[in-house]
Amino acid sequence: MFENLSLKLDKAFQTLKGQGKITEINVAQTVKEIRRALVDADVSYSIAKDFTNTVREKAMGQNVLTSVSPGQLMTKIVNDELTDLLGGATSPIQLQGNPAIILIAGLQGSGKTTFSGKLAKHIKSKGKSPLLVAGDVYRPAAIDQLKVLGEQIGVEVYTEDGSKDPVGIAENAIKHAKRNANNVVIVDTAGRLGIDEHMMNEISNVKKAVQPQEILFVVDAMTGQDAVNTAKAFNDRLDFNGVVLTKMDGDTRGGAALSIKSVVNKPIKFISDGEKMDALSVFHPDRMAGRILGMGDVVSLVEKAQQNYDEQEAQRLQKKMRRNTFDLDDFLKQLQQIKKMGNLKDLMGMIPGVGKAIKDVDISDDAFKGIEAIIQSMTPLEREQPDLIDGSRRKRIADGSGSSVTEVNKLLKQFGEMKKMMKNLNKGGAMGRMNPAAMRRR
Amino acid sequence: MGIFSFLKKEKSEEEVQKLDQGLEKTKSSLFGKLSRALLGKSKIDDEFLDELEEILITSDVGVDTTLKIIERIEERASKDKFINSTELHELLKQEITELLVANRRDDNDTSVKPYVIMVVGVNGVGKTTTIGKLANKFKSNGLNVVLGAADTFRAAAVDQLKIWSDRVGVDFVSKGMNADPASVAFDTVKHGQEQNADVILIDTAGRLHNKVNLMNELSKIKRVMSKVIPDAPHEVLLVLDASTGQNAFEQAKQFTAATEVTALALTKLDGTAKGGVVIGISDQFKVPVKYIGVGEQVNDLQVFEPRSFVDSLFSEDQ
Ligand SMILES: Nc1nc2c(ncn2[C@@H]2O[C@H](COP(=O)(O)OP(=O)(O)OP(=O)(O)O)[C@@H](O)[C@H]2O)c(=O)[nH]1
Ligand SMILES: Nc1nc2c(ncn2[C@@H]2O[C@H](COP(=O)(O)OP(=O)(O)OP(=O)(O)O)[C@@H](O)[C@H]2O)c(=O)[nH]1
Ligand SMILES: [Mg+2]
Ligand SMILES: [Mg+2]
Numbered sequence: 043m044f045e046n047l048s049l050k051l052d053k054a055f056q057t058l059k060g061q062g063k064i065t066e067i068n069v070a071q072t073v074k075e076i077r078r079a080l081v082d083a084d085v086s087y088s089i090a091k092d093f094t095n096t097v098r099e100k101a102m103g104q105n106v107l108t109s110v111s112p113g114q115l116m117t118k119i120v121n122d123e124l125t126d127l128l129g130g131a132t133s134p135i136q137l138q139g140n141p142a143i144i145l146i147a148g149l150q151g152s153g154k155t156t157f158s159g160k161l162a163k164h165i166k167s168k169g170k171s172p173l174l175v176a177g178d179v180y181r182p183a184a185i186d187q188l189k190v191l192g193e194q195i196g197v198e199v200y201t202e203d204g205s206k207d208p209v210g211i212a213e214n215a216i217k218h219a220k221r222n223a224n225n226v227v228i229v230d231t232a233g234r235l236g237i238d239e240h241m242m243n244e245i246s247n248v249k250k251a252v253q254p255q256e257i258l259f260v261v262d263a264m265t266g267q268d269a270v271n272t273a274k275a276f277n278d279r280l281d282f283n284g285v286v287l288t289k290m291d292g293d294t295r296g297g298a299a300l301s302i303k304s305v306v307n308k309p310i311k312f313i314s315d316g317e318k319m320d321a322l323s324v325f326h327p328d329r330m331a332g333r334i335l336g337m338g339d340v341v342s343l344v345e346k347a348q349q350n351y352d353e354q355e356a357q358r359l360q361k362k363m364r365r366n367t368f369d370l371d372d373f374l375k376q377l378q379q380i381k382k383m384g385n386l387k388d389l390m391g392m393i394p395g396v397g398k399a400i401k402d403v404d405i406s407d408d409a410f411k412g413i414e415a416i417i418q419s420m421t422p423l424e425r426e427q428p429d430l431i432d433g434s435r436r437k438r439i440a441d442g443s444g445s446s447v448t449e450v451n452k453l454l455k456q457f458g459e460m461k462k463m464m465k466n467l468n469k470g471g472a473m474g475r476m477n478p479a480a481m482r483r484r
Numbered sequence: 485m486g487i488f489s490f491l492k493k494e495k496s497e498e499e500v501q502k503l504d505q506g507l508e509k510t511k512s513s514l515f516g517k518l519s520r521a522l523l524g525k526s527k528i529d530d531e532f533l534d535e536l537e538e539i540l541i542t543s544d545v546g547v548d549t550t551l552k553i554i555e556r557i558e559e560r561a562s563k564d565k566f567i568n569s570t571e572l573h574e575l576l577k578q579e580i581t582e583l584l585v586a587n588r589r590d591d592n593d594t595s596v597k598p599y600v601i602m603v604v605g606v607n608g609v610g611k612t613t614t615i616g617k618l619a620n621k622f623k624s625n626g627l628n629v630v631l632g633a634a635d636t637f638r639a640a641a642v643d644q645l646k647i648w649s650d651r652v653g654v655d656f657v658s659k660g661m662n663a664d665p666a667s668v669a670f671d672t673v674k675h676g677q678e679q680n681a682d683v684i685l686i687d688t689a690g691r692l693h694n695k696v697n698l699m700n701e702l703s704k705i706k707r708v709m710s711k712v713i714p715d716a717p718h719e720v721l722l723v724l725d726a727s728t729g730q731n732a733f734e735q736a737k738q739f740t741a742a743t744e745v746t747a748l749a750l751t752k753l754d755g756t757a758k759g760g761v762v763i764g765i766s767d768q769f770k771v772p773v774k775y776i777g778v779g780e781q782v783n784d785l786q787v788f789e790p791r792s793f794v795d796s797l798f799s800e801d802q
């Protein structure tokens with residue numbers, strides 16, 4: 043069901059091959075494929091149409107250089123155009139005003155309360171003194187939820203138990219903030235539908251009453267075609283300042299980002315990418331474009347690797363590789379390092395070209411499990427000196443790890459080959475280049 | 485009276501209206517549009533298909549399923565030689581309805597007791613709320629219900645379910661926040677069995693389907709229940725949010741892999757989102773959609789009816 047755009051484009055571009063110029067005729071099929079792929083990534087139907095029309099115009103008549111294929115040229119046009127549309131002028135969130143007031147709005151379950159907590163934490167880390175306001179008087183335990191988050195991050199939460207009046211709560215919270223020298227007030231609100239007149243009036247009234255410096259619209263990155271309706275409904279009533287895309291730690295392509303940007307033309311100011319309070323990121327239009335297009339995100343891959351790779355451990359292992367004293371225990375540690383960097387398939391999917399190749403391959407994180415079990419069934423001495431492992435030891439290891447002697451043999455053979463390879467690499471000096479630490483320095 | 489006999493209950497006038505209101509809000513005159521595209525023609529042409537494509541895609545049906553529907557329509561139309569637009573509409577609705585898998589289980593089956601339902605899904609789709617509503621339905625049918633608070637992770641998740649259990653007036657098992665969710669599920673099923681409960685509903689923490697560890701945890705929660713009752717859980721209900729786009733496919737795939745999903749619930753249909761993605765999911769994974777959520781209140785749950793759902797995709801009036 044989920045076909046990668048790059049895969050689709052590759053296919054579509056084949057119709058362009060061997061033609062020197064992009065013309066109306068040879069571009070038609072490609073444009074159709076791009077449109078379809080965008081829709082598959084949840085870009086709104088009509089916006090995908092407009093977008094591909096623009097791309098078609100830009101592409102028309104362009105000479106295909108001998109050094110690039112028409113396909114590559116089209117990819118570049120699509121990617122640049124998308125990055126342009128997603129990006130554009132952005133402004134940091136407004137924290138002047140005493141106190142500065144930030145109003146959080148969005149559909150049910152989009153991630154408003156969680157984001158409110160994250161934003162408070164972020165603002166606090168900048169030396170400000172934020173106050174969270176529990177303005178959701180409807181959802182069961184909404185107030186408790188915000189209180190728990192406030193406690194976690196050490197930020198005060200203003201609540202009025204029993205009140206059913208979000209406007210009053212917000213007004214009182216601001217008075218409270220002034221008395222207590224809180225210089226930023228973040229008002230969490232109940233989830234609401236854009237077509238719920240009563241609830242939309244309520245939030246408009248909150249806006250009128252407290253005149254926020256900043257209104258943020260929080261939207262789930264997994265949203266489909268409805269993103270345009272909802273974004274427009276909220277923008278019509280609130281004229282919000284920016285968008286927060288949540289649940290970006292999932293594998294959604296996130297076409298809603300393009301739909302929303304196109305419909306309301308407001309900047310995407312934050313990315314929420316996890317349930318924990320520090321999972322907040324800034325938005326990168328180029329990465330988002332790559333994600334929507336399914337083109338692989340090299341930058342993210344490198345960063346992810348850097349974040350989780352234990353540098354000292356890596357250097358120790360490398361030294362061992364260079365001296366050719368790398369043993370099975372080291373191998374086990376290395377597998378564990380790789381696993382720490384995240385879901386294997388996700389990691390590999392971020393490498394351009396690989397995503398396509400492993401699209402239908404089932405790579406679970408259990409891929410290493412069998413290997414780990416075998417190594418763990420060896421004695422320390424055996425791990426250090428695999429040559430010691432004779433027939434009877436192999437049998438014991440197989441039994442201990444719930445595998446077969448054949449599998450043990452296979453692992454030992456592979457390890458032997460790996461060591462040989464390392465030896466050769468050492469000679470060629472390639473190891474330095476494979477070192478993540480070296481990558482970062484570049 | 486059978487355990488699930490409320491499923492057979494006729495919808496009240498008000499309930500029907502509520503669904504219609506939600507589902508009809510955005511798409512005005514879809515069939516009007518289709519009809520115009522068809523005006524004075526005796527066969528399906530590109531204009532009609534383009535209109536159809538737009539209606540389906542903007543309802544989140546997705547490209548592949550839309551193409552499948554269009555193919556089937558073209559085939560049927562050429563065979564059946566339809567003439568007027570009424571016939572074509574009917575045919576179209578039939579074809580789409582057929583993609584939606586019918587409920588497999590006999591919902592009047594009272595032999596299984598306690599009947600254990602595990603509720604799963606990504607973050608914020610409406611799992612806990614759906615459990616509250618379901619508990620109420622079961623209870624108003626005279627059944628003994630127990631809720632298990634196996635979301636021990638999200639802030640105030642246990643409080644939230646507790647409030648629902650008080651609101652509805654049903655039994656509630658919890659081991660507090662941060663307890664091992666599998667052990668909560670185990671205790672709940674055990675408690676339900678001892679108390680001679682009819683239905684046990686297990687709430688789980690929202691989790692994104694690409695997080696391997698969390699999905700493994702879910703498999704474990706499921707496994708543990710079968711230590712008390714070998715067939716438990718009897719139902720694994722995957723909750724999908726109607727506003728979710730094509731990512732719902734991946735959700736269905738991964739949750740099915742981890743827990744063998746047996747039924748779907750589609751929430752938030754009272755909004756402008758159409759939830760059309762369930763058509764392809766039901767078709768591909770052969771699971772029925774059982775319930776729909778049409779609001780935040782305790783009565784805002786309905787039994788899914790494929791035909792009304794398909795009607796609403798094409799509903800005409802504002
Ligand atoms: N994985 C992931 N989960 C998130 C993210 N943001 C929020 N969540 C989860 O999504 C669910 C809903 O989040 P809330 O913050 O309660 O959403 P809300 O918009 O306040 O919901 P209502 O107040 O009911 O409208 C919770 O389970 C959160 O933990 C995110 O970026 N990634
Ligand atoms: N409009 C509408 N809102 C709903 C519906 N079902 C649930 N909600 C709302 O959606 C929000 C999230 O619902 P929850 O039941 O907390 O969702 P959940 O899946 O348990 O969330 P997590 O446990 O955080 O993953 C709440 O604000 C609910 O009131 C529905 O059918 N319609
Ligand atoms: Mg909230
Ligand atoms: Mg919940």
